[in-house]
Amino acid sequence: MRSTGVDSDFAAFVEARQHRLLRSAYLVCGDHHLAEDLLQGALVKLALRWGRVREGDPEAFLRTVMYRDAVSWWRRFRRERLIDAPPERAAGGDDVPGRLVFEAALRRLPPRQRAVLVLRYFDDLTEARTAEILGVTVGTVKSQASAALRKLRELAPELGEMAGRE
């Protein structure tokens, strides 16, 4: 590694995962700028510890930092409203209305419930891995997922068939 360059392993690791992780961050926080802040912050922490983490499970480290930061950010600094216009959306698609209804309902879930759903159904992680990343018990993951799905059905009854009835 040159003194002024990026570690090639770090660059390859980040390039392979950053888009998917940014999408996860966006789903959890609902804000493009904040999603980039969250991922960028987690990547800086990873870079600072790369020498120690690279031989272990850097992806787990990255997800843990990002999701816990997302939840704690909302707990401590939660904004009451957004004054900037929401990001423009690509037009078209047969189920755009359903997607928008889903997104609006998702925004109204508490942050930890959102994180549980994204980890389980977008990142496709097990309940045990989800619990590890969020630093909670498997029982909490189960109860939060159940509560989140119930809340989604209440907020958007038209999504009932989509969100499942467990």
Place this chain on the structure above:
Amino acid sequence: MTMTADRLTELFEETSADVTPPAFAASAWATARRVRRRRQVLATVAAFAAVVAVTVPVRGRDRDDFRPAPPAPAPSVPVPSARVVTGGVDVVPPAPVVRPVSPLPADFTIPADAPKLSGHPVDRAVAVVQEYDPESADQSMRPLHVLDAAGAWVRIDVGDFGRTHDGGGNEADPLRPTSLSPDGRRVAVPQPEALVVIDLPAAKAHRIPVPGLNEQVMWSGDAIVLVGQGSAGVVRVDWAAGTVAPEPAAMSAWHGGGSPVASGDIAELIGAEGGRKVRVWRPGDARPVRELPVDLGLVRPSGYAMSEWYGPAIPDRTGRVAAAAWGDHTPAEGVRHLGGVQMVTVVNTANGLVERLLDLGVDRWKSCCAALDWIDDQTLLVKTDLEGLITWDVRTGEITRVTTGPVRATVSIRLP
């Protein structure tokens, strides 16, 4: 995975489909390198400051004595001074000189054996602190501590309160940056359906029923607490009398910073239709005293613009307020940042002019930083994520560091 779970996955995929691929590896690596360098420099400066600190005599309690001490002798390590760019814009230097502000400590580590308020009443506090640690597995709520005027920590063990939450269930620690009263003798703690006011000299807590979820507080003088949520609308609580009354002025306890005088005007920096505005309220009046567009004339030539202000606008006694914000920096040459630039602004509430702007850069979190208190009519105390507490001289642009490291806590400060 069930079919319905598959549909949920599809919805997540569709909802995030417009997120464009980033390219973060190089910038994250470069930021990490800068952080390492900064830590090395700060460690050296902190070691130097510790040596200097033991040579600084203990100062008295006169008002002037609480101003920042004179500059320390030039240290043997490079310490860049604040750089004034142009048009009232300052930039935080990589390693500001450390200069104590009595009685604030250089290290906000609270001793585990701090005495309890019930056995050690506090006549006058300069700070209330609630620690947090987002990286800890233990996310339970930390207790509140006060720092008295002699620099001693006391743990608040009176009153029954927990985290606040909004209608969606999002929780927040109850201490607000505006919780400490102007005279430093009471702490206002918002609670669902209540306000708890901790009377520090009496070491007693008063619980006043207040309808609503009540997440924000600000003081109007030393007797009235204005309680609300994030949106417009507050109620007036006379904590000593235990009375609650609607406040006609539709001010927000999220944007407002309160007033040291009960009848004093309270200014907000807000985003509204038609742009960013300064809105000034007078308690008791349903209509704002004035509403002005924010004037970026001094900072626009340097390419700065605010997108949103965060948290309270802290008033000085000359009609200015200071508040944290984030926004854009589009210089004539060099890297453009559309959003993501963290900053602190000083705004004149008489004419809306942004008189001074502190550029904190883009390598920070949103809401990383907050204006806390005016030390005097030209020096602002600011909390940042990387430096801890800093002072910003809004006349000269000088930045000094008060703490030797970050402060992982919500703090409310009222310097005498």
